[in-house]
Amino acid sequence: xxxxxxxxxxxxxxxxxxxPAPVLGDANDAEDCCLxxxxxxxxxxxxxxFRYLLNKDGCRVPAVVFTTLRGYQLCxxxxxxxxxxxxxxxxxxxxxxxxxxxxxxxxxxxxxxxxSP
Numbered sequence: 742x743x744x745x746x747x748x749x750x751x752x753x754x755x756x757x758x759x760x761p762a763p764v765l766g767d768a769n770d771a772e773d774c775c776l777x778x779x780x781x782x783x784x785x786x787x788x789x790x791f792r793y794l795l796n797k798d799g800c801r802v803p804a805v806v807f808t809t810l811r812g813y814q815l816c817x818x819x820x821x822x823x824x825x826x827x828x829x830x831x832x833x834x835x836x837x838x839x840x841x842x843x844x845x846x847x848x849x850x851x852x853x854x855x856x857s858p
Contacts, residue, residue: 774800775816782823783807783815785830793819 774794790808794800794816804816805824817824 773798775802775804775806778802778804778816778818780818780821783817783827785827787811788827788831791828791831795819 787809788807789810792806794806795803802816803819805819805828807815807817807827809815
């Protein structure tokens with residue numbers, strides 16, 4: 742009898758091991774959320790972008806994720822004044838960059854030509 746049960750147990754473990762464990766939220770929840778946040782201010786000159794990860798997004802720790810110039814992701818608490826200052830600065834520079842893109846440099850550099858004969 743034990744000889745018949747052993748292969749069945751091994752087969753069952755193999756089958757169960759091939760299916761992913763059920764998740765409660767989206768498949769990317771664990772990858773996208775911060776496990777902790779830093780209380781130490783991040784230098785604004787190394788930050789190029791940010792995004793929010795909040796409780797409503799399925800994260801247990803609400804955070805602002807700053808992306809550095811080297812591509813690192815740093816988690817910071819969204820309610821800290823230094824975090825809000827970095828976000829304001831990034832938004833300001835983003836708005837200035839979009840205004841620059843709206844004004845073609847060729848128009849500014851090329852003098853207007855008279856079309857009269």
